[in-house]
Amino acid sequence: xxxFIDELHKHVGQKVELKGWVFNSRGSKKIKFLILRDGTGYxxxxxxxxxxxxxxxxxxxxxxxxxxxxxxxxxxxxEPRAPGGYELSAESFEVISKSxxxxxxxxxxxxxxxMNHRHLWLRSKKxxxxxxxxxxxxKAIRDFFDGRGFINTDAPxxxxxxxxxxxxxxxxxxxxxxxxxxxxxxxxxxxTAAAHGKVYCFGPTFRAEKSKTRRHLIEFWMVEPEVAFNDxxxxxxxxxxxxxxxxxxxxxxxxxxxxxxxxxxxxxxPIKGSFPRLHxxxxxxxxxxxxxxxxxxxxxGGGDETIISSQFDKPVIVHHFPTAIKxxxxxxxxxxxxxxxxxxxLATEGYGEIIGGGQREESIDVLKTKIKxxxxxxxxxxxxxxxxxxxxFPHSGFGxxxxxxxxxxCGTSHVRETIPFPRLYGRNYP
Amino acid sequence: xxxFIDELHKHVGQKVELKGWVFNSRGSKKIKFLILRDGTGYxxxxxxxxxxxxxxxxxxxxxxxxxxxxxxxxxxxxEPRAPGGYELSAESFEVISKSxxxxxxxxxxxxxxxMNHRHLWLRSKKxxxxxxxxxxxxKAIRDFFDGRGFINTDAPxxxxxxxxxxxxxxxxxxxxxxxxxxxxxxxxxxxTAAAHGKVYCFGPTFRAEKSKTRRHLIEFWMVEPEVAFNDxxxxxxxxxxxxxxxxxxxxxxxxxxxxxxxxxxxxxxPIKGSFPRLHxxxxxxxxxxxxxxxxxxxxxGGGDETIISSQFDKPVIVHHFPTAIKxxxxxxxxxxxxxxxxxxxLATEGYGEIIGGGQREESIDVLKTKIKxxxxxxxxxxxxxxxxxxxxFPHSGFGxxxxxxxxxxCGTSHVRETIPFPRLYGRNYP
Numbered sequence: 001x002x003x004f005i006d007e008l009h010k011h012v013g014q015k016v017e018l019k020g021w022v023f024n025s026r027g028s029k030k031i032k033f034l035i036l037r038d039g040t041g042y043x044x045x046x047x048x049x050x051x052x053x054x055x056x057x058x059x060x061x062x063x064x065x066x067x068x069x070x071x072x073x074x075x076x077x078x079e080p081r082a083p084g085g086y087e088l089s090a091e092s093f094e095v096i097s098k099s100x101x102x103x104x105x106x107x108x109x110x111x112x113x114x115m116n117h118r119h120l121w122l123r124s125k126k127x128x129x130x131x132x133x134x135x136x137x138x139k140a141i142r143d144f145f146d147g148r149g150f151i152n153t154d155a156p157x158x159x160x161x162x163x164x165x166x167x168x169x170x171x172x173x174x175x176x177x178x179x180x181x182x183x184x185x186x187x188x189x190x191x192t193a194a195a196h197g198k199v200y201c202f203g204p205t206f207r208a209e210k211s212k213t214r215r216h217l218i219e220f221w222m223v224e225p226e227v228a229f230n231d232x233x234x235x236x237x238x239x240x241x242x243x244x245x246x247x248x249x250x251x252x253x254x255x256x257x258x259x260x261x262x263x264x265x266x267x268x269x270p271i272k273g274s275f276p277r278l279h280x281x282x283x284x285x286x287x288x289x290x291x292x293x294x295x296x297x298x299x300x301g302g303g304d305e306t307i308i309s310s311q312f313d314k315p316v317i318v319h320h321f322p323t324a325i326k327x328x329x330x331x332x333x334x335x336x337x338x339x340x341x342x343x344x345x346l347a348t349e350g351y352g353e354i355i356g357g358g359q360r361e362e363s364i365d366v367l368k369t370k371i372k373x374x375x376x377x378x379x380x381x382x383x384x385x386x387x388x389x390x391x392x393f394p395h396s397g398f399g400x401x402x403x404x405x406x407x408x409x410c411g412t413s414h415v416r417e418t419i420p421f422p423r424l425y426g427r428n429y430p
Numbered sequence: 431x432x433x434f435i436d437e438l439h440k441h442v443g444q445k446v447e448l449k450g451w452v453f454n455s456r457g458s459k460k461i462k463f464l465i466l467r468d469g470t471g472y473x474x475x476x477x478x479x480x481x482x483x484x485x486x487x488x489x490x491x492x493x494x495x496x497x498x499x500x501x502x503x504x505x506x507x508x509e510p511r512a513p514g515g516y517e518l519s520a521e522s523f524e525v526i527s528k529s530x531x532x533x534x535x536x537x538x539x540x541x542x543x544x545m546n547h548r549h550l551w552l553r554s555k556k557x558x559x560x561x562x563x564x565x566x567x568x569k570a571i572r573d574f575f576d577g578r579g580f581i582n583t584d585a586p587x588x589x590x591x592x593x594x595x596x597x598x599x600x601x602x603x604x605x606x607x608x609x610x611x612x613x614x615x616x617x618x619x620x621x622t623a624a625a626h627g628k629v630y631c632f633g634p635t636f637r638a639e640k641s642k643t644r645r646h647l648i649e650f651w652m653v654e655p656e657v658a659f660n661d662x663x664x665x666x667x668x669x670x671x672x673x674x675x676x677x678x679x680x681x682x683x684x685x686x687x688x689x690x691x692x693x694x695x696x697x698x699x700p701i702k703g704s705f706p707r708l709h710x711x712x713x714x715x716x717x718x719x720x721x722x723x724x725x726x727x728x729x730x731g732g733g734d735e736t737i738i739s740s741q742f743d744k745p746v747i748v749h750h751f752p753t754a755i756k757x758x759x760x761x762x763x764x765x766x767x768x769x770x771x772x773x774x775x776l777a778t779e780g781y782g783e784i785i786g787g788g789q790r791e792e793s794i795d796v797l798k799t800k801i802k803x804x805x806x807x808x809x810x811x812x813x814x815x816x817x818x819x820x821x822x823f824p825h826s827g828f829g830x831x832x833x834x835x836x837x838x839x840c841g842t843s844h845v846r847e848t849i850p851f852p853r854l855y856g857r858n859y860p
Contacts, residue, residue, distance in 0.1 A: 097821055103820075119813045128625055151562055154651065155850070172600045172602045204634070206588075362527070389529070390497045391498050393451075425605065426605065
């Protein structure tokens with residue numbers, strides 16, 4: 001039987017064997033401590049001279065260095081002072097494999113060094129906590145949609161045409177033709193929404209952006225729900241309930257990890273109920289007070305987003321962005337075509353945009369005009385236009401970027417720590 | 431408030447508005463029937479002359495063609511004879527958008543025609559059922575691992591080097607260098623297993639194979655668990671429990687869909703408990719009885735897999751494949767280096783291999799020799815070798831292909847119907 005540290009509470013008083021890696025060790029002539037990590041948690045193993053195997057005690061300091069893999073046998077005891085609340089009263093240990101000169105030590109390392117050793121850096125306490133939070137967020141996202149009757153219909157990564165221009169796209173030879181790596185599954189979700197009503201896709205997306213900001217990754221994960229017959233306002237309601245669910249569930253289920261990350265929970269707890277909603281022009285007014293050079297009609301920069309979000313203790317939804325700065329598929333506001341039925345959600349504390357979405361154009365004639373206006377080729381969109389030819393329907397959806405959401409909830413300033421193996425401009429290793 | 435067909439049982443006796451598409455309609459002078467689909471289910475709407483809105487009744491046949499999007503208002507009634515058990519006693523309907531000459535009719539269509547219209551074909555009853563089963567299987571996979579303390583640590587799609595040769599790889603320009611699209615996240619999961627103990631990745635993978643078989647896709651989804659300190663036998667136990675869980679849960683939760691697909695459940699029900707396990711040489715003996723030309727030491731072809739699986743009513747695990755036909759990272763059997771600590775699982779009824787995996791080599795020296803023997807460059811594997819330098823550990827894992835699993839459980843002969851937008855040799859549209 002395998003025993004894991006996170007299940008020791010079930011085995012108090014029992015003799016167990018743990019396998020893992022040395023996180024830390026110290027000792028005197030009479031007692032030695034080893035903090036073992038097995039991935040599920042950290043466990044203090046206590047070796048008393050005379051009570052444990054003699055060889056184990058003698059060889060302790062010599063054999064054990066950081067990240068050595070070991071097997072420890074001992075009895076589980078409740079110990080409120082130990083990390084996790086339980087410790088092992090150890091009988092013996094056995095080295096499985098040594099670790100000499102482990103490169104990541106408790107001292108400070110530069111970010112390039114850490115990123116080059118990402119495969120090992122992942123074992124560090126903070127990185128460990130971030131990825132556990134990420135895993136919980138992924139699960140929360142899926143549970144939210146699955147629990148509401150959404151069907152997971154994944155979009156393809158290979159796409160035949162460059163729907164929004166080739167500038168930020170990765171291309172590849174696809175046998176005798178060229179294919180592009182998807183930047184969004186949305187257009188495909190519009191097709192599956194007509195088949196399943198409520199759908200989402202959840203996968204990696206790719207943007208070949210030559211930018212090095214703390215909010216950008218070359219390869220990032222996105223979840224994109226789409227709902228048939230939802231309008232812009234239904235879409236904002238859905239986004240709001242969704243983000244509340246993710247945040248509140250993560251606070252509840254990953255309290256220990258958020259503590260390791262020293263996250264100020266008082267900033268996350270208020271994220272429930274309805275969120276403030278601003279028309280684009282209302283948002284512009286707020287921005288202009290602090291950034292008078294902002295040009296009405298432009299898209300927001302990272303700084304502008306921070307100006308808006310700093311006004312509220314909940315995420316803010318900005319809607320009705322100018323039609324001119326939005327993609328061809330957005331529906332225009334019927335009362336004023338200058339504005340689109342779009343909405344973005346900005347996270348609190350300046351963590352920036354985490355959601356972008358809106359209502360899609362359902363008229364085939366308007367869509368054809370838009371495709372032309374955006375210098376796109378109508379022939380590339382025949383299948384997409386079919387969705388308007390055969391029982392067209394109002395529909396809305398949005399995309400939420402996973403890494404930004406993880407960064408926000410963890411309080412991590414740079415998205416590079418929110419994904420196991422980040423791909424950045426200039427980095428594709430390890 | 432939005433009403434969905436799959437929740438009508440909660441609203442018996444209430445007046446509701448449904449939005450969806452016309453699946454079917456028929457009628458006489460006194461009564462008209464419309465089968466509405468909204469993605470969550472199918473609902474019979476009954477219009478009695480004199481009891482419903484007069485215009486609705488008069489315009490019924492003229493306005494309503496297959497896939498027209500409509501709004502229907504009526505009262506929910508229990509009706510055991512209706513599909514789903516409930517029907518709408520309709521007051522009125524309203525056309526949202528017409529559908530003229532919908533290309534997919536109840537008559538037979540060729541497969542190329544259907545694949546070119548995949549964005550519409552998805553709406554058909556059988557395709558609808560397959561993707562609902564797929565969504566359930568995805569959820570079951572995640573629930574299985576999440577419920578057992580595994581952490582979801584996704585592997586990158588962009589990889590810097592071609593770990594197992596470039597022949598079946600898609601390459602892309604990654605700024606100033608070349609990147610390849612991942613064929614497997616396994617090597618990365620070995621790194622995250624050292625951080626989290628029990629991990630899995632679940633994402634799309636890519637193989638540029640110029641083959642047109644019913645089992646191959648260019649782009650397919652794979653889930654890959656990896657467990658620190660698990661050996662080959664632990665790995666087979668895990669694979670067994672995992673497949674039982676997926677199959678039994680899908681039978682239970684997607685009974686209606688499997689009925690639509692006319693799946694013979696008596697073939698799936700026995701898939702529980704331990705599965706037969708065959709050493710490679712035992713499997714070879716079985717194959718040779720029916721295929722005397724099979725060469726001992728070779729890998730199995732699709733036909734050979736069918737010979738084996740036809741002997742059993744449960745999936746079969748074949749283990750200890752010859753070292754010579756396996757990738758460099760497989761650990762050799764300590765008692766006989768001719769064989770590797772590998773295992774594949776073959777589905778029942780000739781659906782072929784659904785799982786491949788095994789125990790990984792943990793000795794850095796053996797691994798370096800293997801890398802050389804496989805004509806790979808050691809420099810490409812520095813980070814991977816680090817996992818053996820610093821606290822190396824026995825570990826095992828496997829990969830399960832989603833589309834083959836969906837095809838098997840649905841009883842669908844070709845994997846192209848098991849993913850929303852299949853990518854095949856010669857196909858990257860829609």
